[in-house]
Amino acid sequence: MKFRVFLLWxxxxxxxxxxxxxxxxxxxxxxxxGTLEWELHVLEADPDFKMSGIQLQIVSLANAEAGKIALxxxxxxxxxxxWIWVSSQRVTGGDLxxxxxxxxxxxxxxxxxxxxxxxxxxxxxxxxxxxxxLDKNWLLLQxxxxxxxxxxxxxxxxxxxxxxxxxxxxxxxxxxxxxxYWHFASRLETQxxxxxxxxxxxxxGLGVKLNVxxxxxxxxxxxxxxxxFSLNDLFKATRQARQKICSKDDVWxxxxxxxxxxxxxxxxxLRQRYCQGGVEQWxxxxxxxxxxxxxxxxxxxxxxxxxxxxxxxxxxxWNLN
Numbered sequence: 111m112k113f114r115v116f117l118l119w120x121x122x123x124x125x126x127x128x129x130x131x132x133x134x135x136x137x138x139x140x141x142x143x144g145t146l147e148w149e150l151h152v153l154e155a156d157p158d159f160k161m162s163g164i165q166l167q168i169v170s171l172a173n174a175e176a177g178k179i180a181l182x183x184x185x186x187x188x189x190x191x192x193w194i195w196v197s198s199q200r201v202t203g204g205d206l207x208x209x210x211x212x213x214x215x216x217x218x219x220x221x222x223x224x225x226x227x228x229x230x231x232x233x234x235x236x237x238x239x240x241x242x243x244l245d246k247n248w249l250l251l252q253x254x255x256x257x258x259x260x261x262x263x264x265x266x267x268x269x270x271x272x273x274x275x276x277x278x279x280x281x282x283x284x285x286x287x288x289x290x291y292w293h294f295a296s297r298l299e300t301q302x303x304x305x306x307x308x309x310x311x312x313x314x315g316l317g318v319k320l321n322v323x324x325x326x327x328x329x330x331x332x333x334x335x336x337x338x339f340s341l342n343d344l345f346k347a348t349r350q351a352r353q354k355i356c357s358k359d360d361v362w363x364x365x366x367x368x369x370x371x372x373x374x375x376x377x378x379x380l381r382q383r384y385c386q387g388g389v390e391q392w393x394x395x396x397x398x399x400x401x402x403x404x405x406x407x408x409x410x411x412x413x414x415x416x417x418x419x420x421x422x423x424x425x426x427x428w429n430l431n
Contacts, residue, residue, distance in 0.1 A: 133165040134340035139177045139186040140168050145212065145293070145384055146190050148365045152351040155364070159347055164340055181206070181328065191328040193400060193426055194246065194407065194415060200423035205331040207428040209345060210323035210396075214387030215309025216240065216247040217295040220287045221280070222302045229255050229307070233265040235286035238276040240294065244415045245270075246324060246407060247289055247309055253410045254315045296383050300376040316406055320399040323389050334428060342430055349388075356385035397427050 140147050150168060153159045169186050171177045177189035182204075193208040200206065220226045226235065229251070239248045255262035269276070269285065273294040280288045280298070287306070288298070299305065310321060327345070334341055354361045362381055371377050401422050408416040 135165045137167040137186045139171045139189040141171045149351040188329040197423045197426045198417045201419045207331040208326045209428045210326040210389045212387040214292045216291045217308040218306040237266040238269045238285040238288040240273040240290040296379045
C-alpha cells in the first residue's frame with residue numbers, strides 16, 4: 111500500500127516537473143481591437159489552459175503590416191492574416207501556411223434614409239473603402255458589379271482609409287456608403303445604418319456556394335511541423351474559448367472591456383456577429399472554393415493582389431492530423 115502511494119506521488123511529481131520544463135512557448139502577434147485578443151484573454155484566465163503544455167507570449171502589433179514583418183523576421187511565431195498573402199509568400203519560397211480562424215466578413219453600409227438599396231444605386235455616390243485599392247471586399251464587389259454589367263470603380267468616387275476614420279466620415283455625411291470590416295459595420299448598424307450586402311452574400315452572387323474563411327492563423331510550416339501537437343492543442347483551446355464567449359454570459363462580461371464599446375446594443379451585436387463567424391467546417395470542399403475565390407481576385411486585380419501564380423500554392427492550407 112505504501113509503495114502504491116509512493117508510486118502515485120512519484121508519477122504526479124514527474125508530471126509536474128515535465129509540465130514545468132516542457133511547456134511550448136508560442137509567441138502570438140495580436141492587434142488591439144481584434145477578436146483574437148478576446149479569445150486569448152479567456153485562455154489566460156482558464157485554469158485548465160494554465161496547466162497545459164503551452165505558454166503563450168502575446169506580442170502587441172500596431173497593424174496588419176507590422177504583423178507580417180514580425181512573422182517573417184521571426185519576432186513572433188503566429189499572426190492572424192489571410193491565405194492570399196500566404197500563397198503569394200510561398201510563390202517566392204516562403205513556407206508560411208494558414209489555418210482558419212473566422213468566417214465573419216465585411217459589409218456595405220449606408221445611412222437608414224439613403225436611396226441606395228443595391229449595387230447599381232452606388233453610381234455617382236461617394237464610397238468609402240476600408241483598406242486600400244486591393245482590399246478583397248472591394249475587389250469582390252467589383253467582380254459582382256461586373257457580372258451585372260457595371261464598372262463600379264468608374265461609377266463611384268472612392269475614398270480609402272482606416273475603418274475608424276471612415277465611420278466618422280459617413281456620420282459627418284462626407285460619404286454616401288461605406289464598405290468596411292464587420293465589427294465597424296456592427297457599430298454603424300446599431301446607430302441606425304443599414305446593410306446592403308455583406309461579404310458572404312457577395313461570394314454567393316459570384317457563384318461561390320461555401321463559406322470560406324478569409325482570416326486565419328498564419329505561421330511557418332517548418333515551425334508547425336516541430337510543434338504539431340502543441341499547435342493542435344492551441345487551436346482546440348481557442349475554439350473552446352470562442353464557445354465560452356458565445357455561451358457563458360460571465361465570460362462575455364469579462365471580454366466587454368476589450369471591445370472598447372460602452373453601448374449595450376452594440377456590445378450585443380458584436381457578440382452575435384462574432385459568434386456567427388465560428389468556423390464549423392474546413393476541408394477539401396472549402397479549400398476548392400478558396401481556389402474559386404483566388405481566380406476571381408486574380409482576374410479583377412489583374413494579378414496585383416495574387417501575383418503571377420495561376421493557382422493557390424500547394425501547402426497554403428495547414429491540415430490538422
